[in-house]
Amino acid sequence: MFRDSVRRFIAQEVLPNEPKWQEQKHVDREFWLKAGEAGLLCTDIPAEDGGLGADFRYEVVLSEELGYARSTSWGRAVHNILAQYISRHGTAEQKERYLPRMASGELIGAIAMTEPDAGSDLQSIRSSAIREGDHYVLNGAKTFITNGCIAGLVGVVCKTDPGERARGMSILLVETDGTQGFKVGKQLEKMGMRGQDAAELFFDNVRVPADNLLGNEEGRGFFQLMADLPYERMMIMVRAQAAMESALELTVEHCKDRSVFGEKLIDKQNTRFKLAEVKTAVTIGRVFLDHCITSFAAGELDGTLAAVGKLWLANQQNEVVAECLQLFGGYGYIMEYPIAQAYVDARVQTIYGGSNEVMKELIARTL
Numbered sequence: 001m002f003r004d005s006v007r008r009f010i011a012q013e014v015l016p017n018e019p020k021w022q023e024q025k026h027v028d029r030e031f032w033l034k035a036g037e038a039g040l041l042c043t044d045i046p047a048e049d050g051g052l053g054a055d056f057r058y059e060v061v062l063s064e065e066l067g068y069a070r071s072t073s074w075g076r077a078v079h080n081i082l083a084q085y086i087s088r089h090g091t092a093e094q095k096e097r098y099l100p101r102m103a104s105g106e107l108i109g110a111i112a113m114t115e116p117d118a119g120s121d122l123q124s125i126r127s128s129a130i131r132e133g134d135h136y137v138l139n140g141a142k143t144f145i146t147n148g149c150i151a152g153l154v155g156v157v158c159k160t161d162p163g164e165r166a167r168g169m170s171i172l173l174v175e176t177d178g179t180q181g182f183k184v185g186k187q188l189e190k191m192g193m194r195g196q197d198a199a200e201l202f203f204d205n206v207r208v209p210a211d212n213l214l215g216n217e218e219g220r221g222f223f224q225l226m227a228d229l230p231y232e233r234m235m236i237m238v239r240a241q242a243a244m245e246s247a248l249e250l251t252v253e254h255c256k257d258r259s260v261f262g263e264k265l266i267d268k269q270n271t272r273f274k275l276a277e278v279k280t281a282v283t284i285g286r287v288f289l290d291h292c293i294t295s296f297a298a299g300e301l302d303g304t305l306a307a308v309g310k311l312w313l314a315n316q317q318n319e320v321v322a323e324c325l326q327l328f329g330g331y332g333y334i335m336e337y338p339i340a341q342a343y344v345d346a347r348v349q350t351i352y353g354g355s356n357e358v359m360k361e362l363i364a365r366t367l
C-alpha cells in the first residue's frame with residue numbers, strides 16, 4: 001500500500017515537475033510541503049521524535065520508486081540523513097526544535113562536509129567554529145552541498161578544535177534563514193542529476209547559538225558521522241539497483257522493437273548474450289541488496305559490508321547502464337532517451353558517499 005501511494009505521488013507531483021526543476025536546477029520548496037503532507041519525509045524517524053515511526057524499508061521503497069521513475073531531482077536522502085543524525089545524536093531540545101519541521105517539509109536539510117580542499121580526507125577540513133560565550137563563531141567554505149541553495153537547516157561539519165583532526169570535529173546545526181554571514185555561492189552545473197541542487201556555501205563569522213552543537217558535546221562530529229555512513233551507502237546501493245533494473249527493462253523493450261539487418265535486435269546473439277550478462281548482474285545485485293536491507297533494518301549491517309555493497313553496486317550500475325546504452329546505438333547518445341539520462345546520472349555514484357577508492361581502503365583494512 002505504501003509503495004502504491006509513493007508511486008501515485010511520484011506520478012502526480014514529481015514527474016510533471018522534473019523538466020522545470022532541471023531547468024532551474026533545484027526542486028521547489030512548496031513541493032517539500034506536499035511530500036510532508038503525504039507522509040513521505042522522515043519515514044524512519046521515530047514517531048516520538050516527530051517522524052513517521054516506520055522502519056528503514058519505507059525509505060528503501062521511496063528511493064526505489066524514484067529510481068524506477070528515473071527521477072533524481074529530489075534531494076531527499078541527505079535531508080533524511082540529517083534527520084537521522086539529529087534523531088540519534090541530538091539533544092531532546094534539538095529533536096523537538098527541528099525534527100517535526102523536517103518531517104512536515106517546512107525545514108529542508110543539507111549536510112555540509114566537503115570543502116574545496118578536503119573531500120575524501122574529511123579530517124583535514126578547515127571550517128572552524130570557535131566558542132565565544134554562548135555562541136560559536138563559524139568560518140569556512142563548503143562545496144558540492146546537495147540542497148545547499150534551498151536548505152533551511154545545514155549540518156555543518158567543522159573544527160571546534162582546529163589543532164586536532166578527528167577529535168577536533170563537531171557538527172553545528174546552522175539555521176540559514178536570515179542568518180548574517182551565511183551565503184549561498186554558485187549553483188554548480190552538474191553532468192547529471194540536474195534538478196538536484198549542489199551549491200557552494202560560505203560562512204563568514206556566522207554566530208551560531210552554542211545549543212546548536214549536535215549532541216551538545218564538542219569533538220564528537222567525526223564519530224557521529226562514522227556511525228551513520230552505512231545509511232548513506234545503503235541509499236546509494238538502493239538507487240544503483242533500481243537504476244540497473246530500470247535500464248534492463250528499457251533496453252529489452254528497445255531491442256524487441258528495433259530491427260537491424262532484417263531481424264529484431266533482440267535476436268542477435270551479441271544482444272542476447274549482453275542482456276543475459278546484464279540480467280545476471282541485476283539478479284545478483286537484487287539478492288545481495290535485499291540481504292543488506294534486511295540486515296540494516298535489523299541493525300546488523302556492519303560498515304565493511306556497506307562499503308563492499310557501495311563499491312560493487314555503484315560499479316555495476318555504471319557498467320550495466322553503459323552496456324545498455326550501447327544497444328540503443330545513436331539514440332543512446334540523445335538526451336531525450338532515458339538511457340542517456342541514466343548514463344550521466346550513474347557517473348557520480350562511484351564518486352560521492354565516500355568514493356569507490358575510499359571504499360576499497362576501508363575494505364582492505366579488514367583483510
Ligand SMILES: Cc1cc2nc3c(=O)[nH]c(=O)nc-3n(C[C@H](O)[C@H](O)[C@H](O)COP(=O)(O)OP(=O)(O)OC[C@H]3O[C@@H](n4cnc5c(N)ncnc54)[C@H](O)[C@@H]3O)c2cc1C
Pocket residue numbers: 078111112113114117118119120121143144145146147190198348351352353354355356357358361
Ligand atoms: C553531485 C554531488 C553531490 C554531493 N553532495 C554532497 C553533500 O551533500 N555534502 C557533502 O558534504 N559533500 C557532497 N559531495 C561531495 C562528495 O562527497 C565528494 O566529491 C567526495 O567525497 C570526493 O571528494 P573530492 O571531490 O574532494 O575528491 P578527492 O577527495 O580530492 O579525491 C580525488 C580522487 O582521489 C581518490 N582518492 C581519495 N583518497 C584516496 C586514497 N586514500 N587512496 C586512493 N585514492 C584516493 C578519490 O577516490 C578520487 O578519485 C557531493 C558531490 C557531488 C559530485
